[in-house]
Amino acid sequence: MSDPADLSGPVSGWLSESGIEHALPLTLTRVGVGQSNLTYAVTDATGAPDRRWILRRPPLGHLLASAHDVAREARILTALQDSDVPVPRVFGVWTADGVPMVLMEFVDGLVLDREDVVAGVSEPTRHAVGLAIARALAPVHAVDLDKTGLVDLASHKPYAERQLKRWTTQWQHSKTRESADLDTLTARLASAIPEQRELTLVHGDFHMRNVIVSPADGSVASVLDWELCTLGDPLADVGTLLAYWPAADEAGQGLLSFSTLPGFPDREEMAAAYLDASGRDGSALAFWHALGLWKIAIIAEGVLRRVQDEPRNRAAAFAPTTEQIDSLIAKALRTLT
CATH class of the missing domain: 3.90.1200.10 (Aminoglycoside phosphotransferase (APH), C-terminal lobe)
Known part of the structure; x- marks a missing residue:
């Protein structure tokens, strides 16, 4: 699934699995200027500040071995939850069309990338x-x-x-x-x-x-x-x-x-x-x-x-x-x- 709109259904299911309330439809928007793993902001129909999440997936096309491993990244974030390192909460790792994707907490603040x-x-x-x-x-x-x-x-x-x-x-x-x-x-x-x-x-x-x-x-x-x-x-x-x-x-x-x-x-x-x-x-x-x-x-x-x-x-x-x-x-x- 390369079109963010195609992910709305799976993401809704993943939110439900995690016990997270949300209102359909969901909107996925590409965020950040990073050129590696693709990152999307997920918002629900209410548009409320506490109804936002982040989705991460590998880039499209051919990938080098061991690169862009979002499941490994999720393991690290989860391991750091109780440390002194501030990291977003991970809700889970799922797959869509065989591609691993990580759903995590939206952290408010500034990303100084523009x-x-x-x-x-x-x-x-x-x-x-x-x-x-x-x-x-x-x-x-x-x-x-x-x-x-x-x-x-x-x-x-x-x-x-x-x-x-x-x-x-x-x-x-x-x-x-x-x-x-x-x-x-x-x-x-x-x-x-x-x-x-x-x-x-x-x-x-x-x-x-x-x-x-x-x-x-x-x-x-x-x-x-x-x-x-x-x-x-x-x-x-x-x-x-x-x-x-x-x-x-x-x-x-x-x-x-x-x-x-x-x-x-x-x-x-x-x-x-x-x-x-x-x-x-x-x-x-x-x-x-x-x-x-x-x-x-x-x-x-x-x-x-x-x-x-x-x-x-x-x-x-x-x-x-x-x-x-x-x-x-x-x-x-x-x-x-």
């Missing part, structure tokens, strides 16, 4: 948002893996090596062209891997668009999009956050985030906020920042490939361009110097 939304946030609140996002990683990395049952979520082998192997394979399967610079960057990362000193839960794709924040004080109301969650080095998440946080004189606004707009803290402030909240040492952050840029470039290449193969996967914003992807690779090479 410039018009960010423009409505005051500069002091933007600054608070940035610091709150950085600090929100500390409880993610403090999750008790045994208590939550996530200790077997992924391999316990050294994380950087695993990431290099996995994403090199993803590049080979999703690339739209050859890139000598990407090959050079991959080799340099492999030769610069820092020692891993601990193993924690790692979100895997942590950035401004993957959290819901309060418009009042900028606090983080919910952390979203756990499909790349794994076990590994906690500084990897910080590197990803920094990679998605371009400065005003750098390329990346819109593709990465709107951190270049006035008010947002710079990367140094972001890193300091996390290190202060977590008590960790940040001496290896340049490596993880570069690896984050490398991974984003490969993810963007996969998005470009999926949109070329199936235009219906294009989100509300835009597909990345080859030039934007190449700029990320070049930035990563400079960061690793």
